[in-house]
Amino acid sequence: MPKRIVSGIQNIGHRVIESVWRLGVASRFFMLVLFKSGTSVRRFNLVIRELYFTGVLSLIIIVVSGLFVGMVLGLQGYETLQKYGSESAVGTLVALSLVRELGPVVAALLFASRAGSAITAEIGLMKATEQLSAMSMMAVDPVARVVAPRFWSGVISMPLLAAIFSVMGVFGGYLVTVVFIGVDEGSFWSQMQDSVDFRFDIMNGFIKSCYFGVAVTAIAVFEGYDAPPTAEGVSGATTRTVVTSSLAILGLDFILTAFMFRGVS
Amino acid sequence: MTSENLIEISGLNFSYGTRAILKGIDMTMQRGKVIAIMGGSGSGKTTLLRLIGGVIEPTSGYVKFAGQVVHELERDALFKLRRKMGMLFQFGALFTDLSVFDNVAFQMREHTNLPESMIRDLVLMKLHAVGLRGAHHLMPNQLSGGMARRVALARSIALDPMLIMYDEPFTGLDPISLSVIGNLIRRLTDALGMTSIVVTHDVQESLKIVDYVYFIADGVIAAEGTPHEVRKSVAPFVHQFVHGEEDGPVPFHYPAQSYQKDLNLENTRA
Amino acid sequence: MxxxxxxxxxxxxxxxxxxxxxxxxxxxxxxxVYNPSHSYVLSGNFENIGGLKVRAPVKSAGVVVGRVTDIQFSTQTYDAVVTMSMDSRFLFPKDTFASILTSGLLGEQYIGLAAGGDEVKLKDGDKIMKTNSAMVLEELIGRFLFNKASEDDSSL
Structure with missing residues (x-):
């Protein structure tokens, strides 16, 4: 029995050491990517190409999800608020929840599963088929040429996608409550504008989505670059990207919210 | 000029952790020759190529390329050196997101400031050399295995390197593609005055085209010689390898305890 | 592509x-509605701010003219010091009256400004001297009961 306990503790220790070590490797890789980003700035075409894959191709899922999330928020908010006779505050409810939380977080979760996994799979496959080795044998640094442009495209497109998500959500809420249910249009917008603050709500949401963009793409490129060069290796890395970045988004969201809205109602 | 030798390898050792892969390799490779490195799977052939390319560093000994010790170079000098080398990977390793044309043009665009019109001419010339000028607009996933290998070959000669390394160029090809690739290696080496190192275990095909053969087994050079010498060799290892015999110095059975013991036959008798 | x-x-x-x-x-x-880049700062001491929060609107005649940027407790006067960032398009006289009001019965609290008649306007960093505290429900009820009781006393 004590033997089993000892081996259990050993197991825990092993996992902790393993994950701390991996975190270290990932941070070093992240620094390397930042350090080698000069090529992405000088040859911005490389980033534009990747923006198409990370940004433009994520648009549909972001627009549709944003619209539906906003419509549901409008419907649920109306149901609850009308009990207190304050259904005109539904605009405030929809806008604040979207701009502060749901926009950045849900858009980032969608982004992680749409673009993050694609980045991991692509880099992992390039590694498995020796394309990265071939590149480095051609005296071209794969981190600068392949990884950095993908990283920056993610960092750029994430806040834009989050903003599009929020706008679509507000529009969805407007559709349901004002157009379908018939809440007064004027009070919908004016109450919203009264309580949504540029500095505290919109800027903070924007900053959040920037952090999420960095986190998701950093995880995605690392998992891809680090993947064992086999089919199972790549598929495992893709799954890990989605899981790890979703957890990272939610964890970061809590930390950032705690910092941003501390002391403010 | 330090003699006619493009590559000199001396006392080369390499180990992954405690596992020794290469144990004291000495080789010289002359300019303008096609050299084959043969050996069973996992005998350290590919490791040798990676050492020559400076991807990994030797545990001891050195690789000298055109008079420079590869592993002592700084990063920038190493990258400069690699522009004089080409490498053909096992399955071509074409960039799947670029067309055939862009694959061949890749190094020219990365390393030179040539105008696009000149790049176009050069790329078509390289593709013509491997007989695929007409396929320049295709994507890699539209190519057969042999064609992909030829495009990769065109890509590796894009900057007219002094050395091309071929990692298992014959694997998984049909007989026609196989001899096409073999003849291309020979022709391009002669026409461009390069040196070629072919890592392979396809004995018959490579003996037709190479000038010199090294056999590697267990991390050491087991035998070497011209194709003629190799064919005639009576050394048991070479004989087994060249003629593809099942058992010999390289045993059929992985080392194990006695068969009877494994089947518990001794116990039942006892 | x-x-x-x-x-x-x-x-x-x-x-x-x-x-x-x-x-x-x-x-x-x-x-x-409110651009913080063109603003000036006013402050005022309130005996009781009730439920006033940072970022609550400052309104005059129902129009938003600024926002509460900071609420501090003063250990010298033992009351609340409320700092407001005001839209610089709107200047108010020196004797402006600031009171903490509630929008609707249970709505959020805001600062209402009632302009006085002084020729001199409030400048950046000035203090509003005339303030009126928030209504606190308990005090209101207490005062109502007290009045009722004294009414009853006098009627006796």
Missing amino acids: QRTTMDLWVGLFVVMGIAALMILSLKVGNLN
Whole structure:
């Protein structure tokens, strides 16, 4: 029995050491990517190409999800608020929840599963088929040429996608409550504008989505670059990207919210 | 000029952790020759190529390329050196997101400031050399295995390197593609005055085209010689390898305890 | 995919994203109503601020003219010091009256400014001298009961 306990503790220790070590490797890789980003700035075409894959191709899922999330928020908010006779505050409810939380977080979760996994799979496959080795044998640094442009495209497109998500959500809420249910249009917008603050709500949401963009793409490129060069290796890395970045988004969201809205109602 | 030798390898050792892969390799490779490195799977052939390319560093000994010790170079000098080398990977390793044309043009665009019109001419010339000028607009996933290998070959000669390394160029090809690739290696080496190192275990095909053969087994050079010498060799290892015999110095059975013991036959008798 | 088509899509995507940010700032948010880059600061001491919060609006005649930026407790006067950032388009006389009001019965609290008649206007960093505290429900009820009791006393 004590033997089993000892081996259990050993197991825990092993996992902790393993994950701390991996975190270290990932941070070093992240620094390397930042350090080698000069090529992405000088040859911005490389980033534009990747923006198409990370940004433009994520648009549909972001627009549709944003619209539906906003419509549901409008419907649920109306149901609850009308009990207190304050259904005109539904605009405030929809806008604040979207701009502060749901926009950045849900858009980032969608982004992680749409673009993050694609980045991991692509880099992992390039590694498995020796394309990265071939590149480095051609005296071209794969981190600068392949990884950095993908990283920056993610960092750029994430806040834009989050903003599009929020706008679509507000529009969805407007559709349901004002157009379908018939809440007064004027009070919908004016109450919203009264309580949504540029500095505290919109800027903070924007900053959040920037952090999420960095986190998701950093995880995605690392998992891809680090993947064992086999089919199972790549598929495992893709799954890990989605899981790890979703957890990272939610964890970061809590930390950032705690910092941003501390002391403010 | 330090003699006619493009590559000199001396006392080369390499180990992954405690596992020794290469144990004291000495080789010289002359300019303008096609050299084959043969050996069973996992005998350290590919490791040798990676050492020559400076991807990994030797545990001891050195690789000298055109008079420079590869592993002592700084990063920038190493990258400069690699522009004089080409490498053909096992399955071509074409960039799947670029067309055939862009694959061949890749190094020219990365390393030179040539105008696009000149790049176009050069790329078509390289593709013509491997007989695929007409396929320049295709994507890699539209190519057969042999064609992909030829495009990769065109890509590796894009900057007219002094050395091309071929990692298992014959694997998984049909007989026609196989001899096409073999003849291309020979022709391009002669026409461009390069040196070629072919890592392979396809004995018959490579003996037709190479000038010199090294056999590697267990991390050491087991035998070497011209194709003629190799064919005639009576050394048991070479004989087994060249003629593809099942058992010999390289045993059929992985080392194990006695068969009877494994089947518990001794116990039942006892 | 042609380079130009890709460029077009990426361009559209970026324009959409920036437009979304603009819509959020102007239509959803209050950037147009209140621009903090042209503002001046006023403060006032209140005996009791009730439920007033930072970022609550400052209104005059129902129009938002500024926002509460800071609420501190003063250990010298033992009351609350409320700092407001005011839209610089709106200047108020020196004898302006500031009171903490509630929008609706249970709505949020805000500062209402009632302009006085002084010729001199309040400048950046000035203090509003005439303030009126928030209504606190318990005090209100207490005062009501007290009055009722004294009424009953006098009627006896």
